[in-house]
Ligand SMILES: Nc1nc2c(ncn2[C@@H]2O[C@H](COP(=O)(O)OP(=O)(O)OP(=O)(O)O)[C@@H](O)[C@H]2O)c(=O)[nH]1
């Protein structure tokens with residue numbers, strides 16, 4: 001049957017299971033979309049080709065090539081968080097204490113995707129808890145990661161002033177362990193986020209009004225110019241089964257000058273004799289905590305029976 005409706009480009013602005021919201025480039029607004037056939041792997045940030053099927057509805061026919069994609073995966077399946085982003089912001093806090101292992105997983109996934117990361121240390125009003133993570137934040141700064149310090153529940157204008165320059169003219173993927181205050185931050189940056197979330201919940205019939213889906217917001221001009229924010233549900237795990245041991249080693253910036261200097265070409269920098277990375281750690285030139293966490297991640301990658309390749 002010939003197609004009666006022309007295909008048009010659109011941006012995926014929300015995803016929940018097989019249901020999407022898409023914004024047609026020509027008309028703006030939002031349509032509810034499903035993907036055609038069995039391929040349901042569009043994600044927020046994708047540029048897709050759609051065809052309208054009825055009032056406010058469309059099918060996704062194809063996905064444009066991505067310039068990058070951030071995904072998490074276990075040994076069985078991988079889950080796309082977002083595509084075509086300029087940067088990742090990791091929200092963390094001292095209370096509850098953030099997991100440094102979880103942070104390293106995100107850093108590795110973003111590094112392999114070629115996407116820069118900044119840390120957003122929240123809840124600085126909790127003086128003691130914030131002081132407790134300061135040394136770890138400094139270790140990240142020493143590796144070249146920007147670290148912003150905010151109190152999302154405090155002054156909105158201060159939060160905006162701190163983040164504006166970093167947000168402007170970019171698409172930012174915001175991720176975080178549950179409880180770090182990411183929702184509070186999103187509401188500070190996008191004042192009508194809750195209302196819009198409810199509208200999306202209704203449209204996608206998610207049945208819940210919390211962030212159980214990923215969505216893209218345009219930041220108000222008053223907050224940041226030409227900026228988009230992709231909010232993801234908070235998580236407690238972040239699988240990186242799609243990464244190889246070598247990719248993990250290359251995702252550690254402090255290993256870079258040492259790679260190729262170990263005795264064995266295929267050194268995984270755990271227990272092998274003549275390992276230059278381990279020697280540097282023992283000499284105090286590499287942060288021992290990060291080296292230890294890296295070892296854990298490599299162990300997990302090497303013991304995974306098979307890795308899904310996206
Ligand atoms: N003291 C303090 N508490 C904050 C701040 N920002 C957020 N919180 C609190 O931290 C708790 C978690 O905040 P949420 O914004 O719900 O956290 P979330 O990271 O979105 O958590 P999930 O919904 O589980 O993903 C809430 O009780 C917030 O009120 C802050 O700047 N200072």
Ligand SMILES: [Zn+2]
Pocket residue numbers: 262267268269270272274275276277278
């Ligand atoms: Zn080595």
